[in-house]
Amino acid sequence: MNALKQALASGPGQVAIRAVVAVALVWLVVLPLLGASDSTLFTMTLMLTSVAVAINWNLTGGFTGYVDFGHAVWFGLGAYVTAILMSLQANSLSIGWPPVPAIVVGAVVAGVLAGLIGRVTMRLKGPYFSIAMLGTFVAVREIVRTWGGLTGGGVGLTLPPYLNRQLFYYVELALVVGLVVLVWWLRRTRFGAALVAIREDELGAQMRGISTTRLKVAVFSLAGASTGLFGGLWAYQNTFVDPDIAFTEVRTIDAIMGTLLGGLGTVAGPVVGSVGLYWLREVLWANLLDYHLVAQGVLLILIVLLMPRGIVGTFDRRGVSARHLWRLRRRHADDRSEEVTAP
């Protein structure tokens, strides 16, 4: 196994892998031109959405170690703000916004609210933060349901149907590629290293002059805005939002499972894990039907118990995070000697 890994990581292997990535990216780009059906593109777009949410979840859950059990709240908020703006009416005349500004404002609102709520909930640690976010999620859903004048209440809002699958596919593909690059770059900056420092030892990070509150709230807000962006895109494609459809726990669960499967706190982990999960689900869904949710629960337990580092972490023993922590240490002339690993 080690030999295999070494072979994979060696020079010629790297070239081959880069080639595969390049080919695959090109293939993803030309896929619609090769005559992929709308339904294939739609499936791919939904998968890109879950990849994006997992990447965003990993920003707080994986890098800073703040495990967010209510992340789907930003998705729902983005979706709702977009839907509200696009379906605005005055004197029963539609004065709805065009989609692009509506979706952008949705992302901004989600980001700002994430910042405000994060300032409060991120004062809590560990499981308290997790449950406070779950509570936030449920509370926001009920507020949206109750605030019927603005949100359409339990009935929800309908949007003008515009179902250009190809356009949505390209937009989301570009955004996800951009997001991966952004996270990869962030991870290499001091900002990224500081986030990991917060996860490993928040008090220690604070003592070394890292403004932990500012940083963790900033990244939480960034993740919220990004998830809100995809929420807005989703609302536009779904042409309909109601509280139970826009705010569904499944989105958080999928993001957590995808990230864990791929590798917590790694750049590629959420991507690999979410794609793998989607693929697994197609297999489970096709063959197990009635049992697939039970199988999913079993899978979750097995991942957590047997593969705590995920696919990426398992293949990459040193761990991206450990390497960067080491760099961080050098910068701060740290003398801590214990091995730091991803949880």
Next chain:
Amino acid sequence: MRRTVFILGIALVALLTMVAACSSGTDESADSPSTAPGEFAGTIRLGAALSETGKYSVEGKDSRQGYDTWLTWVNEVYGGIRLGDQRYRAEIVYYDDESDADTAGNLTQRLIDDDRVDFLLGPYSSGLTTGTSAIAEANNVLMVEGNGTSDTMFERGFQNLFLVATIASDYTRSGIEALAARGARTAVIAHEDTSFATAVAGGAARHLEANGVEVLAVETYPKDIQDVSAIMTKFRDLDPDLFVGGGHYNDAVLFVNSAKELGFEPGGMLITVGPSNPKLVEELGRDVDGVLGPTQWEPSMAYRGLYFGSAADYAGYYESLWGEPPVYQAASATAAALALHLAIEAAGSTDTDAVRTALRELSADTFYGPVSFDERGVNVSKPMGMIQVLDGDIVVVAPDDAAVAQLAYPLGSGTGSGRSSSGLGQLPQALVNGIALGGMYAVLVLGFSVIWGVMGVINFAHGEFVMVGAYLAWLANDLWGIDPFLSVPAVFLVMMAFGYGVQRLLVDRVIDRPHLVSLLVMFGLAIILQNAMKLIFSADFRRADTALDGSWRVTDSLTVPVTKFWILIVALGVLGGLSVLLSRTRLGKGIRAAAQNREAARIVGIDVSKVYVIVFALCIGITGAAGALVSPVLAVQPFQGPPLTLKAFAITAMAGLGSIRGALGGAMVLGLVEAGLAIYVEGVGTNLAVVASFVILVAALVLRPQGLFGGLRPVDATAA
């Protein structure tokens, strides 16, 4: 960078294979009956995404049987759809949408693109139909449906969506007209705040007003509600002629039980979902007598059509195929397929525009009632029926041409006498409701709190242990008629054994790992338990019967629910017992020591891992027993757990980990706040009560991170 690229490469390869698998696996056709070639000139292919799993699985199955009834009939009895002189075999491609909007949309797109269906039949529920009909519209494929009736989706100007059933806002129309004619003058409305129920209630308000009935109050509540006593308390004091309410089958059970408990006796109770389902009578027995409900269709209705014969003939045919009588969701599905069938034959082709025109012009009498569509695509010629439960039978009482019995109205004594409320108003009832709720919460959270306090494990599957215990009690009640109060000790022992197994198999492995690990493992266990129970018992709501039911009426505006009173008594007993165990026994001393400092406890010779096994098993036993205890009050169903887990967390974090005093105090605070909000806030109080526990939770954690009551270990929630 290299590794990132490498790993992204793996992801992309997986993705490629998946897409390849997706696009190659599309030519599979559904399980339609095979017929000899040559008999048919071709195939007309229909498609439907239906819920075989998830929350709509029961109704999804009924819808599918409805579609399949038409399919079997059209191919085997009728001999295929006629286009000119040719006969065409009909085929339906089905997918399971898992009751999920994204999946339903995706599958609808797949049916259109990959399976190339000629027409779509609708999914189950308004929510799923709203999303999928937009896809049908954008792709210019006709969708005919019978089980998505919310008004909003017919206000979008769609050209391709047709509904054979009566639209939601007209659900209560014939019933209200009949009741107003019999002298009803005042009414109250309570509805679930979902798309369908809101449309029904909005329509009811309009029909009430149009018939000169004054609407005294409108209350909303969130779905999956477990307690409506606050709403019923408010309504009781308004003393209306009519109660109109509903949204979900379980709500009907809650309304009937709660009205009885609180002594709320309106002249008529019109409940929008539930009464037409024979299960309700089975479950509630005499209590449901006189309750009214709308129905799309009943086998006893006097409708008759060219195909399938009369409503009763259809019911007989359906029963011969499936071994059970049709519910109206099934009949609606059959009628949708039949309407499409008639339009295709009228058009003489499968061309979308031709069939759309034929649907618009369709005017047919069927076993389901008359069918003709207005410009929205809604069948406006079929009136909604109203049934009443009379001596345990479900009989149609309105409209007149479908009625088989006389409407019984008014019932009981509640005929607008105008109740004089005492000076205290609703305060005594709010206190009683709150304390009753608090007693239930106390016994429900105890196990969670002690496990967290002693072991530091957050049992995310807590609600599922309650659920399993409740199922055990229900099973004993259902099979052998054992009262749930009597089965509590047996359930305690069984659940203790179960807890022991879970501790040994899972908890032991994660107890020293980070919080996230144990949280996720327990969360995985929760998913397994929910879905396993659903596979065994289905998602139907159950309730155990107890001899300790009914209520004590203290004054006109104050009643004490008997079952909840006894639950409180037992809860106090359990809390007291555990308190004595912890404070007065050697074992309790060991437990407290292990909670305070594991290492120190080990050093002084306490077998900490043994303490953990005992605590976990004991707490799961208590938790399961609590489930058994509340099984007559809270609906027993596979997904009842998560809200209970959240409340347990809120109460524990607020009050103090492992503190018995805290569990009781926190539970009472939450119970009183919820009951108070629900009674004193008009309209949306019950919705707000749901949010309350989380606001309390976050506020308590941020403002007083050590917990309000202290505990076995400090809460210490604030980050560095």
